[in-house]
Amino acid sequence: MLSLVRSMWLIFLHMFHKRETFQYPEQKAPLPARWRGRIALTRDPDGGERCVGCYLCAAACPVDCISLQATEDESGRRYPEFFRINFSRCIFCGFCEEACPTYAIQLLPDYEMAEYNRQNLVYEKEDLLINSEGKYPGYNYYNIAGLAIKGKDKGEAQDEEPPVDVKSLIP
Amino acid sequence: MPIIHIDNKPYEVKEGKNLLEACLSLGLNLPYFCWHPALGSVGACRQCAVKVFKDEDDKKGRIVMSCMEPVKDNLRMSVDDSDAKSFREHVIGWLMTNHPHDCAVCDEGGSCHLQDMTVMTGHAYRDYRFTKRTYSNQYLGPFLNHEMNRCIQCYRCVRFYKDFAGGKDLDVFAAHNHVYFGRQQDGTLESEFSGNLAEICPTGVFTDKTLKEHYTRKWDMTSAPSVCQGCGLGCNIIAGERYGTVRQITNRFNGDVNGYFLCDRGRYGYEFVNSKDRIKAPMVRHSPAEGSNGIPLMQHIRSKIVSKKVIGIGSPRASLESNFVLKQLVGADNFYLGVSAADHSLVSLALKILQQGPVRAASLQEAAAADAVLILGEDVTNTAPMLALSVRQAVRRIPVEQAINNVHVPAWQDAAVREAVQDSKGPLYILNVLETKLDELAKGAYHTAPDNIARIGFGVSHLLSDKMPEVTGMSDQGKAIAQEIATTLKNAKNPLIIAGYGSGSEAVIKAAANVAWALHDLGIDAMLTFTVPECNSMGLEMLGGHRLDTAMDQVLHDAVDTAIILENDLYRRLNHHTANHFFKSIKDIILLDHLYNPTAEKATVLLPAGTFAESDGTLVNNESRAQRFFQVFTPGTDVQESWRWLLQAGVATGNASLAGLVHLDDVVSAIARTCKVFAGIDTLTPGAGFRIAGQKIPREPHRYSGRTAMQADVNVSEPKPPEDSDTALSFTMEGYRGTPPSAMIPFFWSPGWNSVQSVNKFQVETGGALRDGNPGKRLIAPNVNGHTPFFTQVPEPFLPLAGHLLLVPLHHIYGSEELSVHTPGIAERMPAPYIMLHSEDAKRFQVAEGYLLHFIENGHHYTLPVIINDTLQQGAAGIPVGLPNMEIAEAPQLIKI
Structure with a gap:
């Protein structure tokens, strides 16, 4: 008998506690930046696509829901000709983000992806690309990689010496 | 031990x-x-x-x-x-200190020996924090991409390119920590074996440029064991596919055939599979077949075959299965081999010599171990490129043996052996109409007309054995050459005689056989190699059928209603006028082929035939080795194997001899049952029912990616993966992960060994045969105890004829083969049409270099720009054969100017 009264009293007290329930969708929960939600493709500081089409995200994906085709533009930069994520398969594990050597693929704190039609969960590159550098501002893969592209020749990347003069014998 | x-x-x-x-x-x-x-x-x-x-x-x-x-x-x-x-x-x-930070954009990544070895040693983090050395890259032509920053200075590239393959234009430059591997200046790598650098290089300095055009990682490719279709040698390849197109050809080790290497035609000649000229759907009178006149396709075909006079024309570039089913469909009496008159004579002669003679055909690896080589009328670099690589090794055999015995170093001590060998070479003699790339290695290289080459060959055989006919009226120089060659061959233990279709002369092939047989008579273990024009020339000849010219006679006598043409462009087999005449005189043509070509224009019914990548089948190479190739992917269109189309036609027409044949195994065992020469081809690979631990062998690696997204743009619900009812390979990544039988290795991979170097794990010992034996089966055994049918008729010496020129065929590795020219890189390296004349002849016909020479042959006008070359015999004219824009189908032939 006493325990019943005690329980009722405790529940009564909860009326005066701070609410844990969010009145979604009018009210939204604040999410940490590292929340693993919707996947996006970010851009370089200069606005170029960060993705170089290395296929590592696709290989890392445990449900094989990423497919892409790499190609190269006239300036020597690799980019994905198409990049497709089937979100109806995605388990938001974040392995793709971990595998990405260029910080291109990032998981965002956005979870509002419900669709009535499953086909709408297939995102193409246009749907995935965002106009932002995401969590890693300032990073530009080609500034570090030894590959020459237009506007950045051999020896102009970070910590690179100018190209070797093959005809020189000076030590 | x-x-x-x-x-x-x-x-x-x-x-x-x-x-x-x-x-x-x-x-x-x-x-x-x-x-x-x-x-x-x-x-x-x-x-x-x-x-x-x-x-x-x-x-x-x-x-x-x-x-x-x-x-x-x-x-x-x-x-x-x-x-x-x-x-x-x-x-x-x-x-790794200077290795660039670019694995993500490196084509080697995922099949990189450097990555594998770095992981194997446990070097996981870079300690080096200082500046990196960089290099500028070079343009190396359409086949290879150069990225020198990735170099780790192992010297493998120059050791292969210069020392092994005899290339001259790749070297190491500069000094100390600045060494540079490349050319003296930008330009196309000249060697026919340059593509191997992509596999030899342990990292991404040299990578496959055609792969870069449609880049795919090794782990993402659906691969299958296949056989090269580029020439008659039958090198083993692995073809990889992604998103419905073939992406890359890599070497498939076969210790008896190609070993670790491929030629550039074989490696890069695959792009016709992806060509926009592919026939993708059946056509009836140039409109889509289904619903044409409201009649199903098979009824169209039935109406053209049943109670009609039908002939079948086979093809040397189609599989044995397809040719066999066509032969059964039309009946042996109506089956014609779709090869030119010259090729037919040459290949059937070569086959006869191998079947009836006591000397065996040499495999490529046996050829590489020969201690004396005689090449008669053949530019092997262009007619059978990998054989040239074997000859290069054979020339080193004697000096290397001497070095091992005199200096006492083991053969694998490469630098020491090369130091001891220096420039000394084993005996190689070349008799050809023109200079060849191998001449630089030869003890003697002589250039004359095919008939004269044959005469010297006969002369050699006479000097070896009195049973052979004497050659009368030979010049002193000819006699001296014959004497020198005969003495050398007599002292050899495993001499190799090479001849074939290159010279276009039967007499040369007969002379080669006589020399080999004479050596055999002396108790010397001689070997013979005959080159053949196409990947299944030998198989087609062994299957047997009538000559194409007799089909022409039939057609002209109005005795034929329908011709079923299998994977063949008759404009390459007959001269333009004859072919036109042929198509005009025949009512219906049913053509099965891959690409739109002039013959396809004439077809009433056009059926899309699968290329090597979309078919299963068997090919027989120049040494009569039968080898199976497997389908790489399912095309998703109406394209299917030619033999399957023909089996369906057999069902539609109620053909009794094809009843009950559905799958590859049925056809293969039917061939083995009906044709005695092909006994044993049903055991080349395990059948479709074969399982290891209850599982099929997967064509896809376990890291294959994108399965649930590749086709999601079409439909988010994944379709059922295609099933392979013909073979024990599956089109998925599920299946047995251990070592498959040697004939069905879809890709080389082993834990920790992602690159092609993992082939070590598939061999009984490094560099040795694959576990459970090298794949393929030689169908012809030498007839040792029989009577040797020596050739006794020596040809007359070649004499220039006033007002005439003898056209001799000149072959080009890039250009002479029909399908490989669809690769843009190969088309880029193809020569323009020409006619080659001796300067005296040019004077005689009042032309000079670059002038156009006009002549009429068989009512057809030809105009070709002149090239002068004084190596050519006077009275002979060289013309490139097989080039897409050349219309002359028959060489050699005598033409009037």
Whole structure:
């Protein structure tokens, strides 16, 4: 008998506690930046696509829901000709983000992806690309990689010496 | 067999090997870079360090490079020793100091030996924080991409390109830590074997440029074991597919055939599979077949076959299965071999010689071990490129043997052996109409007309054996040459005689046979190699059928209603006028082919036939080795194997001889049953019912990606994966992950070994045969105890005829083959049409270099720009054969100017 009264009293007290329930969708929960939600493709500081089409995200994906085709533009930069994520398969594990050597693929704190039609969960590159550098501002893969592209020749990347003069014998 | 102790465990190993080979053969993981089973050791990279101990009590030991240390009985060594391990880790750390941060955009990534070895040594983090050396790249032509920053200075590229393949335009430049591997200046790599650099290079300095156009990682490709269609040698390849197009051809090791290498035509000639000129749907009178006149396709075909006079024209570039089913469909009496008159005569003669003579056909690896070589009328670099690579090795055999005996170094001590050998060469004699790339290696190279080559050949055979006919009226020079060659061959143990379709002359082939047979009579273990024009020329000839010219006679006598043409462009087999006439006189043409070509224009019914990548089948190479190739992917269109189309036609027409044949195994066993020559081809590979541990063999690696997204743009619900009812391979990544039977290895991969170097794990010993034997089966055994049918008719010497020229065929590795020219890179390197004349002849016809020579042959006008070459015999004119814009189908022939 006493325990019943005690329980009722405790529940009564909860009326005066701070609410844990969010009145979604009018009210939204604040999410940490590292929340693993919707996947996006970010851009370089200069606005170029960060993705170089290395296929590592696709290989890392445990449900094989990423497919892409790499190609190269006239300036020597690799980019994905198409990049497709089937979100109806995605388990938001974040392995793709971990595998990405260029910080291109990032998981965002956005979870509002419900669709009535499953086909709408297939995102193409246009749907995935965002106009932002995401969590890693300032990073530009080609500034570090030894590959020459237009506007950045051999020896102009970070910590690179100018190209070797093959005809020189000076030590 | 010596016993060595590795980490205190005794192992029995093979004598004469080095420790690295011994360890790898035992299945141990020991990292290496500069060593390659085909190139030997130089000890340049310092990566394969192990510790060797003096005896059981020696606890300190010393670090040695395992690739430079021979196997000794009771030797004690350690791979796992901590000093050796940290030495290896440091070495790779140093090698990586300048390696660029670009694996993500490197085409080698995922099949990179450097990645594998770095992981194997445990060098996981870069300690080096200073600046990196960089290099500028070079343009190396349409086949290879150059990225020098990735170089780790192992020297494998120059050792292969210069030392092994005889290339001249790739070298190492500069000094100390600035060494540069490239050309003296930008330009196309000239060697026909340059593509191998992509596999030889342990990292991404040289990568496949055609792959870069549609880049796919190795783990993402659906691959299948296949056989090259580029020439008659039948090199083994692996073809990889992604998103419905073929992406890359890589070498598939076969210890009897191509070993570790491929030629550039074979490696890059695959792009016709992806061509926009592909026939993708059946057509009836140039409109889509389904619903044409409201009649189903098979009814169209039925109406053209049933109660009609039908002939079938086979093809030397179609599989044995397709040719066999066509022969059954139309009946043996109505089956014609779709090859030109010259090719028919030459290949049937070569087949007769191999079947009836006592001398065996040499495999490519046997050819590489010959100690004397005589080439009659053949520019092997252009007619059978990989044979040229074998000849290059054969020329080194005697000097290397001498070096081993005199200097006492083992054969794998590559640098020491080369130092001892210097420029000395074994005997090689070349008789050809023109200079060839191999001339530089030859003891003697002589250039004259085909008939004169044959006469010298006959002269040699007469000097070897009195049974052979004497050649009368030979010039003193000819006599001297014959004498020199005869003496050399007599002193050899395994001489090799090479002839074939290159010269277009039967007399030359007969002369080659006579020489080989005469040597055999003397008790010498001679070998014969005949080159054949196409991948299944030999198989087609063994299957047997009438000559194409007799089909022409039939058609002209109005006795034919329908011709079923299998994977063949008759405009390449007959001259333009005859072919036009043929198509005009025949009512209906049913053509099965891959690409739109002039013959396809004439077809009433056009059926899309699968290329090697979309078909299963068997090919027979020039030494009569039958080899199976497997379908790489399901095309998703109406494209299917020719034999399947023809089987369906058989069902539609109620053909009794094809009743009950549905799958590949049915057709193969029907061939083995009906044709005695093909006995045993049903055991080339395990049948469709074969399973290991209850599982099929997957065509896709376990890391294959994108399965649930590849087709999601079409429909988010994944379709059922295609099933392979013909073979024991599956089109998925599910299946048995161990070593498959040697004939069905879809890709080389082993844990920790992602690159092509993992082939070590599939061999009985490094560089040896694949486990459970090299794939393929030789169908013809030499007829040792029979009567040798020597040829007795010596041709007359060639004399220039006033007002006439003898057209001799000139073959080009890039251009002479029909399908490979659809690769843009190969088309780029193809010569323009020309006619080659001796300067005296040019004077005679009042033309000079670059002028257009006009002549009429068979009512057709030809105009070709003139090239002058004085090596050519006077009275002969060289014309390139098989080039897309050349219309002359018959060479050799005498033409009037």
